Amino acid sequence: MIESNAGDAIIRIFHVHKHYGAKKALIDITLDIPKNEFLFVTGQSGAGKSTLLKLLYLGEAASEGHVLLDGMNLSRIPNNRMPMVRRKIGVIFQDYKLIPTKTVFENVAIVLEAMGRKSRLIQKKVNNLLRTVGMEDRAQSYPPSLSGGEQQRIAVARAVAGDPKIILADEPTGSLDPESAEIIMDLLKGIHRRGATIIIATHDHEMIRKTGGKICKLDQGRLVDFKKADMIL
Amino acid sequence: MINFKRAIRDIHQNRMLNTITVVTISFAVLIVSSFMLFFANADDILNSWKKGIRIIAYLKPDIPDPEITEIQEKILEMYGVQKVNYISSSQALETLKEQMKRQASLLDNLDTNPLPDSYEILMKPTFRRWDKVEDLAKQITLLDAVGDVEYGQGWLSRFSNIFDLFRVLGYAMVGIFFMAAVFIVANTARLVLYARKDEVDIMRLVGATNSFIKAPFYIGGLLQGVAGGILGLTALFCFYVIIATNISQGFAVGLIQIKFLSIQASGVVLIGSTFAGWLGCYISLRQLLK
Numbered sequence A: 001m002i003e004s005n006a007g008d009a010i011i012r013i014f015h016v017h018k019h020y021g022a023k024k025a026l027i028d029i030t031l032d033i034p035k036n037e038f039l040f041v042t043g044q045s046g047a048g049k050s051t052l053l054k055l056l057y058l059g060e061a062a063s064e065g066h067v068l069l070d071g072m073n074l075s076r077i078p079n080n081r082m083p084m085v086r087r088k089i090g091v092i093f094q095d096y097k098l099i100p101t102k103t104v105f106e107n108v109a110i111v112l113e114a115m116g117r118k119s120r121l122i123q124k125k126v127n128n129l130l131r132t133v134g135m136e137d138r139a140q141s142y143p144p145s146l147s148g149g150e151q152q153r154i155a156v157a158r159a160v161a162g163d164p165k166i167i168l169a170d171e172p173t174g175s176l177d178p179e180s181a182e183i184i185m186d187l188l189k190g191i192h193r194r195g196a197t198i199i200i201a202t203h204d205h206e207m208i209r210k211t212g213g214k215i216c217k218l219d220q221g222r223l224v225d226f227k228k229a230d231m232i233l
Numbered sequence B: 001m002i003n004f005k006r007a008i009r010d011i012h013q014n015r016m017l018n019t020i021t022v023v024t025i026s027f028a029v030l031i032v033s034s035f036m037l038f039f040a041n042a043d044d045i046l047n048s049w050k051k052g053i054r055i056i057a058y059l060k061p062d063i064p065d066p067e068i069t070e071i072q073e074k075i076l077e078m079y080g081v082q083k084v085n086y087i088s089s090s091q092a093l094e095t096l097k098e099q100m101k102r103q104a105s106l107l108d109n110l111d112t113n114p115l116p117d118s119y120e121i122l123m124k125p126t127f128r129r130w131d132k133v134e135d136l137a138k139q140i141t142l143l144d145a146v147g148d149v150e151y152g153q154g155w156l157s158r159f160s161n162i163f164d165l166f167r168v169l170g171y172a173m174v175g176i177f178f179m180a181a182v183f184i185v186a187n188t189a190r191l192v193l194y195a196r197k198d199e200v201d202i203m204r205l206v207g208a209t210n211s212f213i214k215a216p217f218y219i220g221g222l223l224q225g226v227a228g229g230i231l232g233l234t235a236l237f238c239f240y241v242i243i244a245t246n247i248s249q250g251f252a253v254g255l256i257q258i259k260f261l262s263i264q265a266s267g268v269v270l271i272g273s274t275f276a277g278w279l280g281c282y283i284s285l286r287q288l289l290k
């Protein structure tokens, strides 16, 4: 069971609103997420979970309010600094976002290539990761030929490849069988143990119960609850 | 190096489009370098003709020797004159005999030499132009001892002027085809970029910088330029070999000798097409990836 051993806030969300036209996806969210937190974001479909994560990885800008990540105000980040911010974050997208024309290996390797890592190191690291997620024998396959669960595992491998300080995971076990889900969660817990901050959007209360950490609940764009995970039963 | 590998991979993925682009560039290169080849050879021929531009001044009969050297000196002092050769009537007859070869016996029966003494006046290279030649010829006619002046090849000068106009046209063509090559590469880069919009977005999301995203495009563009340049020059060389062998077999041997582009000129063409490749990418990427 993961305990909240919160240090200073690595993410501070301050009166944030997000509108898509007339649609209000997030309404007045204020939230501090401490360093090395293991946080679950829950809520019904359409509650704004993915939107909240998008603001953190600079997929979208907040309509109002401020998001501070590792001391930087994301609404004031110039375009040319964005890659540096994104490298602090590993994202597991709800729709995986794998590049269909690149092999599984290349999809994971690209993160390290973009960081300018040596190709021998990339080779080793990517192979290790693929072994961890049980995809080493599909390294030369292309994502469209993989099942949803397999693609999700590649997405996880890519998210953790750059040893990010923060992992954002949008339904990371959504299309996995319990055993595969277990492997992924163990991987994320391992990264958490090494000091990373983990934020997972999920409906899976079973997983939350087993894992522990904190939980933050959204309802129609509002933050309605923020508490320790073992409080829900 | 890793960017080079990425570029090769990308080109491999878009084989068809890249091939078409390279072939099109090579056509542009072929046309441009054909012009250059034509001008290089035409220039040579024209220059050798121009070397032949000269004025012949025929002397009145019975001019005493001292006056002959005096006049020679006078002409030599005139503006634009490079060299004055005195050709005595007997020398002229010898030359005529040589030129007539078989019919030379006709001349053997002559009692007196009907040919006058003459000067052959060669001009400085910059004065080998119709108007200059005409001016000089007029000046020489004014000399007392000179009977008649002959200066042919005025057509050459006029031709030379037309040729200069033609050359300007050639430069314009070079410019147009260079731009065409740039446009083609820009278009390829744009198509590839559109096809890969999602991929580029994903790369951004996982922390790739713009320069990382752009690098393979630039390398691809440069490679297209180089490949197109080499292909175009090779095609030109093949045509050249075919034409050159036909000319040397068909026409009088040695009369016209055409040569291929110099190493420098080929280098310029190659650098030009490579630059076109780079510029094409630059234009597309600047529009589409801020």
Ligand SMILES: Nc1ncnc2c1ncn2[C@@H]1O[C@H](COP(=O)(O)OP(=O)(O)OP(=O)(O)O)[C@@H](O)[C@H]1O
Residues within 6 Å of the ligand: A020, A023, A024, A025, A043, A044, A045, A046, A047, A048, A049, A050, A051, A052, A094
């Ligand atoms: N790009 C967009 N344009 C318009 N509306 C959007 C956009 N993205 C999200 N929304 C809306 O914002 C609301 C929140 O969406 P979000 O994707 O954050 O929900 P979610 O909590 O992740 O849901 P799910 O559990 O189904 O993934 C939804 O009503 C959605 O329709």
Ligand SMILES: [Mg+2]
Residues within 6 Å of the ligand: A049, A050, A051, A094, A170
């Ligand atoms: Mg979602």
